[in-house]
Amino acid sequence: ETETKCETLLVAQEGGVAVITLNRPDAMNALNAKLLSELNTVLDKCDADPEIGCVVLTGGEKAFAAGADIKEMKDKSFADAFNTDFIAPYDAIASHKKPLIAAVSGFALGGGMELAMICDMIIAADSAQFGQPEIQLGIMPGAGGTQRLTRAVGKAKAMDLCLTGRRIDAEEAERSGLVARVVPQTALMEETMKIASKIASFSQPAVAMIKKSINTSMATPLPEGIRQERHLFYSTFATEDQKEGMAAFTEKRKPDFKDR
Numbered sequence: 001e002t003e004t005k006c007e008t009l010l011v012a013q014e015g016g017v018a019v020i021t022l023n024r025p026d027a028m029n030a031l032n033a034k035l036l037s038e039l040n041t042v043l044d045k046c047d048a049d050p051e052i053g054c055v056v057l058t059g060g061e062k063a064f065a066a067g068a069d070i071k072e073m074k075d076k077s078f079a080d081a082f083n084t085d086f087i088a089p090y091d092a093i094a095s096h097k098k099p100l101i102a103a104v105s106g107f108a109l110g111g112g113m114e115l116a117m118i119c120d121m122i123i124a125a126d127s128a129q130f131g132q133p134e135i136q137l138g139i140m141p142g143a144g145g146t147q148r149l150t151r152a153v154g155k156a157k158a159m160d161l162c163l164t165g166r167r168i169d170a171e172e173a174e175r176s177g178l179v180a181r182v183v184p185q186t187a188l189m190e191e192t193m194k195i196a197s198k199i200a201s202f203s204q205p206a207v208a209m210i211k212k213s214i215n216t217s218m219a220t221p222l223p224e225g226i227r228q229e230r231h232l233f234y235s236t237f238a239t240e241d242q243k244e245g246m247a248a249f250t251e252k253r254k255p256d257f258k259d260r
């Protein structure tokens, strides 16, 4: 059990998996500065903890998160926004090393959808609803919504969602390439934990390199991405886990990955 005391999050550990639950139920888990700061602190601890191989981020049944906290934002001036760069904590979340899976039930809207897209994979309950409703508030997505969404689903759906603010259900989200899997609402945590435990059982360096390499594909032209992938691939041969994984295969036994 981690000892982190949080106002806005619940943190638990099951085997090699840390589970972080957004916990502002009275505000549909609206993301305020306190929550983002606590989330980054917990993710820092997960990155530093060799026992943790995967992190799951979830919310409540009704809402993963209904966006950035509108009440906290509404009186900000341009100078406040620019000088404090209040979106910066979202970049910090994205910069973490351990794989982060979003388990989404209910509303993932605005900054809540952006937070889910920052995660490395989204598992959606069949009740999930995704949307970028910022346009309805006279603003625009600001934590990657116009960028990560476009890369995930292409220009047509990104324009549709961001310009109209309409919500899509889990099925449309999966069809569009936004989410990895859709599962029944009641099985959301069980299914997500199976995936997370599986990832946590693998070589941590290999997992971290795959995360890094796929994220690189979002930010580089293909030849540069291929070049970086090859360096990372060759470097897996410097790990004990590569020797163990390949030895286990040839000896017809289960591998025991230990690199941290």
Ligand code: HXC
Pocket (backbone or CB within 6 Å): 026, 027, 028, 030, 031, 066, 067, 068, 069, 070, 071, 087, 107, 109, 110, 111, 112, 114, 133, 134, 137, 140, 141, 142, 143
């Ligand atoms: C602050 C919020 C909130 C939010 C909900 N609440 N969303 N508070 N910020 N984003 C609060 C409500 O004010 C209300 O508090 C309580 O949560 C319950 O919400 P209700 O509206 O009563 O619930 P319901 O009728 O079921 O509707 C759920 C909902 C709706 C469809 C999710 O709450 C909604 O539309 N929320 C806003 C969604 C949105 O516009 N998100 C984008 C935000 S802008 P009280 O005290 O009244 O009971 C954004 C910008 C991102 O995210 C930029 C970069 C980060």
